[in-house]
Amino acid sequence: MQCPCGCGExxxxxxxxGVYPRWDIQTDTRNRPTLYPSVWLKSGCRSHFWLRKGRVVWCKPENCV
Known part of the structure; x- marks a missing residue:
């Protein structure tokens, strides 16, 4: 997938x-994807977000640990 911040990554x-790290993906009745856990880029733009029901939910520093 392309980084949702627009950096092009x-x-x-x-x-x-059986692989690590690994994400679980689920789709709802409208085929919108949800990923677990969050996606956190450790380099580059350093985006941190969840994908819930096909929408990007950005992590705010005060609630992301």
């Missing part, structure tokens, strides 16, 4: 069993 997330 390509983000690759592993969703296969």
């Amino acid at each position: 390509t983000i690759e997330l592993m969703i296969m069993e």
Whole structure:
């Protein structure tokens, strides 16, 4: 996926069993994806967000630990 901040970074997330780190993906009845846990880029733009029901929810410093 492309980073939602617009920096152009390509983000690759592993969703296969038995790999680490790994994300779980679920879709709702409208096929909107939700990812667990959050996505946190440790370099570059350093974006930190959740993908919930197909929407990006940005992490605010006071509630992201």
